[in-house]
Each structure stands twice: as C-alpha cells, then as structure tokens.
Amino acid sequence: MKQIVIIFIFLISSVSLFPQRQLSLDEAVKIALKNNIQIQKINNGLVSVESNVKAALGELLPSVNGNVGWNWSRTENKNFPAVDGGRFNAGVNSNWVLYDGLANYSNLRSKYNDYESALLDIKKIKQDIVFQTISSYYDLIYLRKLMKVREDDLAWNKKNLEIITERNKLGSVTLADVYQQQVKVGTAELELLRASNNFENSKSAFLYYLGLDVLENYELSDPTESGDSIVVIEEFNVESLRSMIEAAFNKRPDYLSAKIGLLNAEEQMTINKAGHLPVLSNSISFGTSSNEVGSLFNDRQYSFGLTLSIPIFSGWSVENRIQIAEVNKRNKELELRDLEKVITKEMQKTYLDMVTAQKGLEVSRKNVFASTENRRIEEEKYSLGSTTLLNVLIANSEYTNAVSSYISARVSYLKYKEELDYRIGSINFEKYEN
Numbered sequence: 001m002k003q004i005v006i007i008f009i010f011l012i013s014s015v016s017l018f019p020q021r022q023l024s025l026d027e028a029v030k031i032a033l034k035n036n037i038q039i040q041k042i043n044n045g046l047v048s049v050e051s052n053v054k055a056a057l058g059e060l061l062p063s064v065n066g067n068v069g070w071n072w073s074r075t076e077n078k079n080f081p082a083v084d085g086g087r088f089n090a091g092v093n094s095n096w097v098l099y100d101g102l103a104n105y106s107n108l109r110s111k112y113n114d115y116e117s118a119l120l121d122i123k124k125i126k127q128d129i130v131f132q133t134i135s136s137y138y139d140l141i142y143l144r145k146l147m148k149v150r151e152d153d154l155a156w157n158k159k160n161l162e163i164i165t166e167r168n169k170l171g172s173v174t175l176a177d178v179y180q181q182q183v184k185v186g187t188a189e190l191e192l193l194r195a196s197n198n199f200e201n202s203k204s205a206f207l208y209y210l211g212l213d214v215l216e217n218y219e220l221s222d223p224t225e226s227g228d229s230i231v232v233i234e235e236f237n238v239e240s241l242r243s244m245i246e247a248a249f250n251k252r253p254d255y256l257s258a259k260i261g262l263l264n265a266e267e268q269m270t271i272n273k274a275g276h277l278p279v280l281s282n283s284i285s286f287g288t289s290s291n292e293v294g295s296l297f298n299d300r301q302y303s304f305g306l307t308l309s310i311p312i313f314s315g316w317s318v319e320n321r322i323q324i325a326e327v328n329k330r331n332k333e334l335e336l337r338d339l340e341k342v343i344t345k346e347m348q349k350t351y352l353d354m355v356t357a358q359k360g361l362e363v364s365r366k367n368v369f370a371s372t373e374n375r376r377i378e379e380e381k382y383s384l385g386s387t388t389l390l391n392v393l394i395a396n397s398e399y400t401n402a403v404s405s406y407i408s409a410r411v412s413y414l415k416y417k418e419e420l421d422y423r424i425g426s427i428n429f430e431k432y433e434n
Contacts, residue, residue: 023218025137028210029432032133033126035211042122049111049118056111059104062096088296091287098281101274110267117260124253126429131422135415136206141222142411143199146404150195153400154188160396161185164389177389184393224414244424245347252425255343258336265329272325275318279309343423350423354416361413364406371395371402 033039067090074084097104161181167173204214212218249255285303290296311318378395381387421427 020217020219022221024221025134025223026432028137028206029130029133029429031210031212032129033429033432036125036129039122039125039129042118042125046115046118046122049115053108053111053115056104056108059097059107062094064092064094066090066092085291087289087291088293089287089289090296091285093283093285095281095283097279100279101270101277103271103274106267106270106274110264110271113260113264113267117257117264120253120257120260123429124257127253127422127425127427130427130429130432131418133210134418136209137220138224138411138415138418140199140202140206140220141224142407143195143202144220145222145224145407145411147192147195147199149400149403149407150188150192153396154185154192156396157181157185157188160392172385173389180389180393224410241348241351244351244420245344247426248343248347248424249340252343252423255336255339255425258332258339262329262332262336265325265332268325269322269329272318272321275314275321276311278311280306281309282306346423350416350419354413354420357409357413357416361406361409364402364409367402368399368406371399375399 069089070086071089072084072086074082076082161178161184164173164177164181168175168178203218203220207214207216207218283303283305285301287301288297288299290299375392375395375398378387378392382389382392418427
C-alpha cells in the first residue's frame with residue numbers, strides 16, 4: 001500500500017512540475033459557450049430563418065419582370081420575292097396579389113414567430129450550458145475538497161500511529177493498538193487514492209466538455225468560499241413559490257417558445273382557411289417593338305387588369321388542411337398546459353430542495369464543531385488511559401464524516417441556488433459573452 005501511495009504522490013508531483021493555468025468559474029463558462037458546437041449550428045441555421053422572414057415579406061410586394069428580345073423571320077413565295085427581317089421587342093410587367101384571405105400576412109407573422117422562437121431556443125441552450133458548467137464546476141470543487149479531507153485524515157492517522165508506536169515502546173499501550181492504527185492508516189491511504197482518482201477523472205471529463213486539452217494542468221479557483229454566497233431563506237411559503245412560478249412563466253425561454261408555437265398553429269389555421277376565400281390580383285404591363293433599335297419606343301402598348309379567382313371545389317383538400325391545422329393547434333395547447341405543470345413541479349422541487357439544503361448546511365456546521373470537540377476530548381482521554389483506541393478512531397471517523405457532510409451540504413446549497421435561477425429562466429449568460 002505504501003508503495004502505491006508513493007507512486008501516486010510521484011505522479012501528482014510530476015504533474016505539478018508543469019506550469020499551472022488558472023481556470024475560474026467565469027472563464028470556464030465563457031469557454032463552454034464559445035466552444036459549444038450546438039450553439040454554432042443553431043447560429044448557422046438562424047441565417048435561413050431570417051431568409052424565410054425576408055421571403056414572406058416579399059410575398060406582400062408586387063413581382064416585377066422585364067424582358068427584351070429579338071427575332072428574325074423570312075417568308076418565301078414562288079410568286080413573290082422573299083421577304084425577311086428582324087424585329088426588336090422589350091417590355092416590363094408586374095403582378096400583385098391584393099387579397100388572398102390574409103394568408104400572406106399570416107405567413108409573414110408565422111415566419112417572424114419562427115425567428116423569435118429560434119432566438120429563444122438559442123437562449124435556452126446557452127442557459128443550459130451555463131447551468132451545466134456551473135454545476136459540474138461545483139462538483140469538481142466538492143471532489144477536490146473531499147480529497148483534502150482525506151489528506152488531512154491520512155495525516156492525522158499517521159501522526160496518531162507515531163504517537164501510539166512511541167507509547168507502545170514505553171509500555172503504556174498494547175501492540176494491538178499499534179496494529180489497529182496501522183490498519184486505519186492503510187484504510188486512509190486507500191480512501192485518499194479513491195478520492196484523488198475520482199477528482200482527476202471528473203476533472204478530465206470536465207475539460208473534455210469544455211473542449212480543452214485534458215493533459216493540461218489547470219488549477220480551479222474555489223467560488224464556494226465567498227462569504228456572500230449564502231442567502232437566508234425563510235420557511236416554505238406558498239406565495240413566494242407562486243411568485244417564482246409566475247416569474248418562470250414570464251422568463252423561461254422554453255415556455256415562451258411553446259407559446260409562440262401555439263401562435264403559429266393559429267396562424268396556420270388562418271392560412272388554411274384562406275383556401276375557401278377568393279384571391280384578387282392585378283397585373284400591369286408595358287411593351288414595345290420595332291424593326292430597328294432606334295425606333296423601339298415609337299410603338300408602345302400598355303395593359304392593366306384585375307383577376308378575381310373564386311374557389312368552387314377543390315376535392316376537400318382545403319377542408320383536410322384545416323382539420324390538420326386544428327388538430328395541431330389542440331396538441332400545442334395540450335403541450336403548453338403540460339409544460340406549465342412540469343415547470344410548477346420543477347420549481348416546487350428545487351425550492352424545497354434549496355430550503356432543505358440550507359437547513360442541512362446549518363446542521364452540518366454544528367456537527368463539525370461538535371465532532372471536532374468530541375475527537376479532541378477522546379484524544380485527551382486516550383492519552384490519560386481512560387478510554388480505548390477504538391473510541392478515538394470512532395471519534396475521528398465521525399469528525400471526517402461531519403466535515404465531508406458539511407462540504408457536501410455547502411456545495412449542494414450553492415448548486416440548488418443556481419438551479420433555482422435556472423428553473424426560473426433568469427440565468428444571465430450575456431455577462432459571459434462580453
């Protein structure tokens with residue numbers, strides 16, 4: 001076991017020979033937002049969505065076409081001389097749909113809604129990335145702190161072994177105590193190895209998530225040590241929870257995007273119903289032709305027309321499209337109501353978890369103080385011979401567990417605090433993009 005620990009310490013020391021790079025929480029979030037491929041793909045797709053809006057706007061405007069041409073012909077008759085010649089022509093025409101049951105306006109609103117929904121989707125993904133990065137960063141800090149606890153526990157057990165060994169030489173404790181403490185040292189070494197392995201593996205996975213080199217030596221800063229990171233929460237309050245849920249309905253990108261989806265379903269209903277209505281369009285044209293280019297505009301023709309197209313029978317295809325749009329609208333309404341229930345459930349769970357985490361933090365802080373004093377007392381009693389080594393080891397184990405529980409409670413509280421902002425939809429990702 002000692003050889004394994006020596007090898008492990010050598011490996012850790014060799015890594016520390018390379019220059020360390022600081023990786024703060026804010027920097028990690030910035031890197032995650034910058035390197036995320038999904039955001040890059042959606043940003044690329046946003047160009048086509050913008051183009052769809054422009055195309056829908058163009059449908060409200062008249063179309064204009066121009067034409068120029070030249071043709072040559074020859075007429076032959078056996079009784080008359082052959083006649084040939086060329087003729088030039090030019091013209092411009094315009095067509096404009098004046099009324100189509102307001103389908104073109106609904107189409108424009110629908111395409112613009114698609115654009116707004118795409119922006120909300122990007123916002124949601126960015127909030128997901130920010131929360132995931134913060135949560136993973138806190139998990140790493142927890143594992144590193146847990147590794148420090150195991151290091152302290154190993155140091156305490158080694159020191160205790162030295163004391164017991166010396167006391168055994170003096171005859172004040174039995175050899176069994178020495179063997180028992182040696183076992184505890186080995187166990188502490190094993191726990192340190194496990195904690196270190198968990199930290200390094202999780203750190204590599206985190207660096208991979210950020211798109212960084214997993215072999216680089218990064219040093220993490222500890223945001224959990226901030227004194228203002230703990231916010232006192234009152235007891236569970238239904239009204240407070242309701243206000244948070246209402247805020248989520250006003251801010252969450254996924255909910256706002258779902259509402260836009262319902263609006264688009266209604267616009268599609270309007271578009272399909274327009275199939276039963278007449279279409280009024282007009283056309284304007286100008287043309288000229290001549291045998292010579294110089295006299296091309298001497299002969300001019302103008303035309304203006306209105307066309308009213310009235311649908312009489314289309315084989316129930318319009319009715320079919322209306323029914324499909326109606327079903328889609330109902331499904332969107334069901335999805336929106338279901339999402340409201342999901343948001344309410346998530347908000348309640350996160351809020352209760354945060355309240356519980358705060359209480360657990362207070363309890364674990366008291367447990368650390370109590371277990372510290374209890375271990376000190378047991379050590380003094382053991383030095384006086386009034387208690388057994390087993391009681392000292394139990395007290396140390398309780399202290400180690402109390403410290404580990406406190407670290408877990410503090411990190412859990414901070415994660416729930418971030419999760420509450422995430423569930424509300426108030427995570428500010430823009431500050432990481434500057």
